[in-house]
Amino acid sequence: MENFIHDIPTKVYFGKGQISHLDEALRQFGTRVLMTYGGGSIKKTGLYDEIMKILNDGGFTVFELSGIDPNPRVESVEEGVKICRENKVDVVLAVGGGSTLDCSKAICSGYYYEGDDLWYMIKNVKGRKKSLPLVDILTISATGSDFDAGGVISNMKTNEKLGASFTYPSVSILDPTYTFTVSRYQTAAGAADIMSHIMEGYFSVTPDSELSDGLAETILKTVIKNAPIALAEPENYSARANLMHAESIACSGIPEFGKKYTGWPCHAMEHQLSAFYDITHGVGLAILTPRWMRHILKKDPSCQWRFVRFARNVWGLEGYDEAELAQKGIDALEKFFTDCGIPMTLTDLGIGTEHFEAMAAQANGGGRLSGAFVPLTEEDVVEIYKACL
Ligand code: NZQ
Ligand code: ZN
Secondary structure, three states: OOOOOOOOOOEEEEOOOHHHHHHHHHHOOOOEEEEEOOOOHHHHHOHHHHHHHHHHHOOOEEEEEOOOOOOOEHHHHHHHHHHHHHHOOOEEEEEEOHHHHHHHHHHHHHHHOOOOOHHHHHHHOOOOOOOOOEEEEEOOOOOOHHHOOEEEEEEOOOOEEEEEEOOOOOEEEEOHHHHOOOOHHHHHHHHHHHHHHHHHHHOOOOOOOHHHHHHHHHHHHHHHHHHHHHHHOOOOHHHHHHHHHHHHHHOOOHHHOOOOOOOOHHHHHHHHHHHHHOOOHHHHHHHHHHHHHHHHHHHOHHHHHHHHHHHHHHOOOOOOOHHHHHHHHHHHHHHHHHHOOOOOOOHHHOOOOOOHHHHHHHHOHHHHHHHOOOOOOHHHHHHHHHHOO
């Protein structure tokens, strides 16, 4: 078991009606608020009005940044920093999904960045940064951005999508009822993202971080049970709540504590798909993951033990032929994604081979994939992309 540091300073209010804590969550930092949100779902669902009533009743001064795209752009970060600086904002309130939260984290850090080039900050400045306080209200279960310090920002001019560490939210309000309106497509994509956050760390060479492996398996089973229920019954509170609890813990680092870091190869490969083709993150992960699994199992059959454990403990598969079990676990995962309605090939998304080499080079930037569960070269990555066609 490896050393680890547990250092998560976020206060989480989980459950129905927890928006009642919004006033106090913001007020501890001041009364000048930048409210950030995406393309308008919060207006359609009525959440915007509910929040504005609380802010108006509380005498807060509110500035707004709307239109944050899925795969948030550096231009939105620049705009948000400008609003915060010009208006001496005390606290940022992010309302939405991972894209809004990530963009808001970058805004919070960008506020204090001494320099004009925020893309430079995102690309080059390592580690958590001095930041404005961030409060968030999450509306979709997927990324875990409500309980981690990371953010992923895109620069479509350079076809780059980069993850960076910014700041933890000070307060996250997680009310599963806000996810009732998430579409089937985004619900399925979110489920795939949660599962990927687990699988990226679960498939590790460390054999003895038992609590982490057990947490990981339970989170996977939680998603496997509840995602189909949420797809069939979007307003099933129990299913939505279990997905929200799972998403929050899955990307927090907790299910990886004590395990050797793997470099998260499927995320490295997926971020290139998003950077070049602006696709939905969870869909890219669902397409890549079973292909990556088959590739590494073939490349290095000594990793089979992990796939056997995955088949038995996650999918409940039985049998003595371990090679067969390993394959069946991967097949079960692929079938699960298909049954959730996720398009399962890159061809389905209109993606061809034209950028595979460039994407593989970026995915392996800094030799990042050499530390993966089974180390990957750029040639491996191109083969995996091809297997996804
Ligand atoms: O923009 P609006 O109108 O709000 O609509 C959004 C968007 O179209 C919609 N949506 C969200 N909540 C809704 C809703 N529609 C109806 N009802 C609701 N309650 O869903 C769409 C997707 O939203 P987005 O925020 O993009 O989704 P998600 O949470 O999956 O975030 C994806 C982004 O997060 C990054 C991804 O790469 C991607 O850029 N990630 C962030 C991570 C982190 N911070 O730790 C880790 C992840 O691995 C991931 O890379
Ligand atoms: Zn992800």
